Amino acid sequence: MELIIQPGAPESARIVADSIVALLQRKPDAVLGLATGSSPLAVYDELVRRHEAGDVSFAQARAFLLDEYVGLPADHPQRYRNVIETELVGRVDFAEGAVQGPDGLAADIPAACAAYEQAIVDAGGVDLQILGIGTDGHIAFNEPGSSLASRTRIKTLTRQTRIDNARFFDDDVEKVPTHTLTQGLATIRAARHLVLVSTGRHKAEAIHQMVEGPVSAMWPASVLQHHPHVSVLVDPAAAARLQLADYYRETYETKPAWQGL
Numbered sequence: 001m002e003l004i005i006q007p008g009a010p011e012s013a014r015i016v017a018d019s020i021v022a023l024l025q026r027k028p029d030a031v032l033g034l035a036t037g038s039s040p041l042a043v044y045d046e047l048v049r050r051h052e053a054g055d056v057s058f059a060q061a062r063a064f065l066l067d068e069y070v071g072l073p074a075d076h077p078q079r080y081r082n083v084i085e086t087e088l089v090g091r092v093d094f095a096e097g098a099v100q101g102p103d104g105l106a107a108d109i110p111a112a113c114a115a116y117e118q119a120i121v122d123a124g125g126v127d128l129q130i131l132g133i134g135t136d137g138h139i140a141f142n143e144p145g146s147s148l149a150s151r152t153r154i155k156t157l158t159r160q161t162r163i164d165n166a167r168f169f170d171d172d173v174e175k176v177p178t179h180t181l182t183q184g185l186a187t188i189r190a191a192r193h194l195v196l197v198s199t200g201r202h203k204a205e206a207i208h209q210m211v212e213g214p215v216s217a218m219w220p221a222s223v224l225q226h227h228p229h230v231s232v233l234v235d236p237a238a239a240a241r242l243q244l245a246d247y248y249r250e251t252y253e254t255k256p257a258w259q260g261l
């Protein structure tokens, strides 16, 4: 796992965008994994800028979302398929139908989850997965206690996650759906490169547990310790609990210039 401590989200976003642009230049039909939540927003804004500058095209790329609320109407602004359309997809040149998410309105949820897993496999797997992290260490919507071997399935949200996400639902926790469809921890681990971005003191414990704690279902993101290619970009506040912060800084500062993420 590579830890990169940057002054803030814009600096991290430029590093992540460099990596995504380089990927799409060498593999125009790359498969991206997209995350919602506030953490990746600076990355999406940076990608839009690079696209507008003519540096990158998504015309041949495909993308898969990490998760989706169960039961939100198709036109609900907080449905993740709509959120990602506003934040990134509608601002660049993805082809029609190139971006998929789990179907939170499916009548047969287990079948929809299995079909989503198969769609990712059929696309050749995810080349680069963008991730955020919840205050309780969840990635996508894999809450504490999630099987480290889990695949796409329905999950019940914790009260804490619903409180954290109430800001997107008029600050009313009761409006936050209770269930989601989420890629599992094993699904996420199957992506070839994982890039996690996080800022703020409220994420410091989760970042510490993910990087330096034992691998445990109680901190689901800690499963990333088993992945061979993970880049974690944090600001000083999110890095505040890291025991080896000085070592991570020195490692990054002395990294050979030719080596990307």
Ligand SMILES: N[C@@H]1[C@@H](O)[C@H](O)[C@@H](COP(=O)(O)O)O[C@@H]1O
Residues within 6 Å of the ligand: 035, 036, 037, 038, 039, 040, 066, 067, 131, 132, 133, 134, 135, 139, 140, 141, 161, 165
């Ligand atoms: N399902 C999403 C996650 O994908 C996201 O990483 C996390 C953190 O969100 P934020 O980046 O807004 O702090 O919460 C949500 O519940």
